[in-house]
Amino acid sequence: MKEKLLPFVANETTKTYQEMKNRVAGRAHLAHSQTIALLVLDKLDELGWTQKELALRMGVSPQQVAKIVRGTENLTLESILKIQGVLGLQILSTQLTTPTPK
Numbered sequence: 001m002k003e004k005l006l007p008f009v010a011n012e013t014t015k016t017y018q019e020m021k022n023r024v025a026g027r028a029h030l031a032h033s034q035t036i037a038l039l040v041l042d043k044l045d046e047l048g049w050t051q052k053e054l055a056l057r058m059g060v061s062p063q064q065v066a067k068i069v070r071g072t073e074n075l076t077l078e079s080i081l082k083i084q085g086v087l088g089l090q091i092l093s094t095q096l097t098t099p100t101p102k
Contacts, residue, residue, distance in 0.1 A: 029074065036083070036091055037071035043087045044069075057086045 044054060055065040060082070067073035068083070075083075080091050 030071070033073060033075065034071035036075065036080070037069050039089055039091065040083060040087065041069055043089055047087070054086065058082045 040054075044051065051065045051069060052062050055062040058065070060079075064073070068075065068079070073079075083089060084091050
């Protein structure tokens, strides 16, 4: 039976499969972005800061901060490190250290 179906099965990954895989990855990214947004908003509230003040302290535009707090921004490592430094938040689960030369 399997041999009869093999001529109808594509050998390469289908476009539909790749699109589904991208959607699943996008959902995971969105969940992380939204979690970071909530952390940032909570910290801003705690500090009594505005989004504009955060933008000034981070050296980015207010529009960039608006994207971050909406949870829709694909954050770079550089952006995450800026947020951590300015707000004193622990976003990354592991703090990396530069190895000392031997």
